Amino acid sequence: MLEVSPRKKVYDVCIIGSGAGGGTAAKVLTEGGLSVVMLEAGPRLHPEKDFKEHVWPYQLAHRGADIGGKMRGQIGDEFMAPNGYWEIEGEPYTNAPGSNFQWFRSRIEGGRTNHWGRIALRFGEGDFRARSLDGMGDDWPITYEEIAPYYDKVESFIGVFGSKENVPNSPDGIFMPPPKPRCTETIVKKACDKLHITCIPSRMAILTKPLNGRPACHWCAQCGRGCMTASNFSSSQVMIPPAFATGRMTMIANAMAREIVLGKNGKVEAVSYIDKKTRNEDRVYARAVVVAASACESARLLLNSRTKGFENGLANSSGAVGRYLTDSVGSSLSGHFPQLEHVPAHNHDGAGGMHMYMPWWLFGKKNDFLRGYHIEFGGGKHMPGVSNFDGVCAEHEGYGVALKQKCRSTYGTSIGFAGRGEMIPNENSYCELDPKVVDRWGVPVLRFHWQWGENELKMARHMQQTFREIIEAAGGTVTGGTRHSETGDIAEGGSIIHELGTIRMGNDPRKSVLNANCQAHDVKNLFVADAAPFVTNPDKNPTLTIMALAWRTSENLLDLAKKGEL
Amino acid sequence: MSEDLLSRRKVLKGLSMGLAADVVLRSIPLEAAAYAHEVIDTEKSTQATGYLPKFFTGNQWNLLKALCEAILPADADCGGAVVAGAPEFIDLLTSENPEWQRKLGGGLLWLDGICKDRFDNSFTDCTAAQQKEILDLIAFRKNAEIDPILVPGVAFFALLRNLTADGFFTSKIGIAYLGYQGNEFLLEFPGCPPVPGL
Numbered sequence: 001m002l003e004v005s006p007r008k009k010v011y012d013v014c015i016i017g018s019g020a021g022g023g024t025a026a027k028v029l030t031e032g033g034l035s036v037v038m039l040e041a042g043p044r045l046h047p048e049k050d051f052k053e054h055v056w057p058y059q060l061a062h063r064g065a066d067i068g069g070k071m072r073g074q075i076g077d078e079f080m081a082p083n084g085y086w087e088i089e090g091e092p093y094t095n096a097p098g099s100n101f102q103w104f105r106s107r108i109e110g111g112r113t114n115h116w117g118r119i120a121l122r123f124g125e126g127d128f129r130a131r132s133l134d135g136m137g138d139d140w141p142i143t144y145e146e147i148a149p150y151y152d153k154v155e156s157f158i159g160v161f162g163s164k165e166n167v168p169n170s171p172d173g174i175f176m177p178p179p180k181p182r183c184t185e186t187i188v189k190k191a192c193d194k195l196h197i198t199c200i201p202s203r204m205a206i207l208t209k210p211l212n213g214r215p216a217c218h219w220c221a222q223c224g225r226g227c228m229t230a231s232n233f234s235s236s237q238v239m240i241p242p243a244f245a246t247g248r249m250t251m252i253a254n255a256m257a258r259e260i261v262l263g264k265n266g267k268v269e270a271v272s273y274i275d276k277k278t279r280n281e282d283r284v285y286a287r288a289v290v291v292a293a294s295a296c297e298s299a300r301l302l303l304n305s306r307t308k309g310f311e312n313g314l315a316n317s318s319g320a321v322g323r324y325l326t327d328s329v330g331s332s333l334s335g336h337f338p339q340l341e342h343v344p345a346h347n348h349d350g351a352g353g354m355h356m357y358m359p360w361w362l363f364g365k366k367n368d369f370l371r372g373y374h375i376e377f378g379g380g381k382h383m384p385g386v387s388n389f390d391g392v393c394a395e396h397e398g399y400g401v402a403l404k405q406k407c408r409s410t411y412g413t414s415i416g417f418a419g420r421g422e423m424i425p426n427e428n429s430y431c432e433l434d435p436k437v438v439d440r441w442g443v444p445v446l447r448f449h450w451q452w453g454e455n456e457l458k459m460a461r462h463m464q465q466t467f468r469e470i471i472e473a474a475g476g477t478v479t480g481g482t483r484h485s486e487t488g489d490i491a492e493g494g495s496i497i498h499e500l501g502t503i504r505m506g507n508d509p510r511k512s513v514l515n516a517n518c519q520a521h522d523v524k525n526l527f528v529a530d531a532a533p534f535v536t537n538p539d540k541n542p543t544l545t546i547m548a549l550a551w552r553t554s555e556n557l558l559d560l561a562k563k564g565e566l
Numbered sequence: 567m568s569e570d571l572l573s574r575r576k577v578l579k580g581l582s583m584g585l586a587a588d589v590v591l592r593s594i595p596l597e598a599a600a601y602a603h604e605v606i607d608t609e610k611s612t613q614a615t616g617y618l619p620k621f622f623t624g625n626q627w628n629l630l631k632a633l634c635e636a637i638l639p640a641d642a643d644c645g646g647a648v649v650a651g652a653p654e655f656i657d658l659l660t661s662e663n664p665e666w667q668r669k670l671g672g673g674l675l676w677l678d679g680i681c682k683d684r685f686d687n688s689f690t691d692c693t694a695a696q697q698k699e700i701l702d703l704i705a706f707r708k709n710a711e712i713d714p715i716l717v718p719g720v721a722f723f724a725l726l727r728n729l730t731a732d733g734f735f736t737s738k739i740g741i742a743y744l745g746y747q748g749n750e751f752l753l754e755f756p757g758c759p760p761v762p763g764l
Binding site: 054056057058059061062063064065067068069070072170178179181182183185186187198217219220221222339343344345346347348349350351381382383384385386387388389390393394397399400401404407408411412556 | 567636637638639651655658659662663666701703705706707723724727728729730731732733734735736738739740743744745746747748749750751752753754755756757758759761763
């Protein structure tokens, strides 16, 4: 049994993870008057030192390709904000035979919000009652109307640009003015108009006006590198600092949570963690625990918190922890657009990412698959980088002045399209503890099982067909398709980095882990505040909803604290 | 210079630490960020210019430079791959990458070998016409289909071509040659300029 020193510090809340969910919870809880200790598995972030915004490739010896060229052609090169990767040394995960799930993890203050795409889309009214609409999956225990006020709060606080459009099931939000379209977007918009595909200003967590002391975007297109002026949203620069400003926030960095400790009274009372610097195990005490380590990492922590009464993992009497794992359906195709060769040289950078996008334009229509997808696209003359000319070199071949000129004439003439669609949970896609493997901290690792359903494969085929139609309608020619030779049109599971659903909410404790307030059915002072509670994974990137839900969960937690019910 | 940099760095450090301590939002104002980038720029531009090859030494270093320059040569518009620092970039990465050591190091030896077989000289000692003859063979995939002996040479040249393009088009002159405009602080983004037919 736990030996408790009479002088031990007990915080009101321990938050595990500092990303979109953990950061939001820290801000709301500390501003609500509670003391918070946050465990972060990576180091603190120092933007002024860690970010490479505005650095030219020739200012780095490796030109962005990193040691031995290992980041060449990868998402996230040397310029990216500190962000982790698909593999973390000493912290493996495994796949069951026949599965190839990809898991992107960040071990740094702010987590994946330091480099994320800043795409900030509200889920729609229909997304919360998907089963009622088409009979598949499940409904959420909350409605759009219940979460909408929290979308308002998040957007007002973080700053999101966009436009009021009234697109069915893609709700408008509280928006700053959107930026002007680039030439690539002008071309695609015209083609979409011809094809009756909705193409509207994108919705991104990037400031086009100053907000709370953060200056507006200065249009360098380098959001992924991290923004020195905090003109885009990251948890580390926008959520964590106000939490510290309350004087009630403590962060323990390099702390790998190992186990949530259950007290004799059936409530959690502490979190055990490995101090990565000393390799010692330590423990923090709190009256409530908010798990926000990212969907799969949070599931892993619950599964590893095995105790009497919870032999299959903490709060897991339903057996649902790790189940219902989904990622977005991803597919991509790019085209060459000769008209871009004749555009006079100009600054094409803009914000980091797309200024326009295509929300799902066939909602409520009869299609040969359920649910829908949105389309992201981008191209044109961005800052040249390593591997950018592999395509033209392979196509043109040869050498000499002719090759040099060909590289110049084709530079910036390509536009890539990427679909992001909804996956319906299936019983063959889940994560569990690998019984044989532990990581360098001695913690059992996750083993993934993955299988796309027929609906997802049909959707990916539809994406490919649509991309082709748009490229051709815009006067382009198709150049490169999805690079996923193993899986055909559809990207590998996990590779879109929208994995979620592993600790889901629900009204039925036999089929869900959390109630409608993201509070564990089994353990009343245990909450989850990342994307693990999501019941569906609609065609909208999850981050904005992570924050809205975490905000709501935190306000409910504050209420309970005020009533003395923790 | 270094003293000047040091004091500026101190200013910057003080500025950012003050911000972290006092301000709710951990961000640097626009002017300070611009200043920070200027400091980084100055620092980078004062780095030593003399380069000692780490992997490709002696003849291999000269051969690498000759091939880089052949792939993306100087022309009327600007300098070529050597001025752009492509060989240094390739050497650095190769020194850290065993696979490329085999492919590129082996590829250079293969090239000298075939030149000795056919012209009784290493590549750099061949006449310009002989060099062109052999490059015209290994620069195209279809030649390897006709003559399988060329397969390793074609694969080697394709990798070297990609890396030379990396080195050239990420250099100052390469970026200027492409006409990229950006990486700036703008107060407003003007969008697509009027282009007929777009």
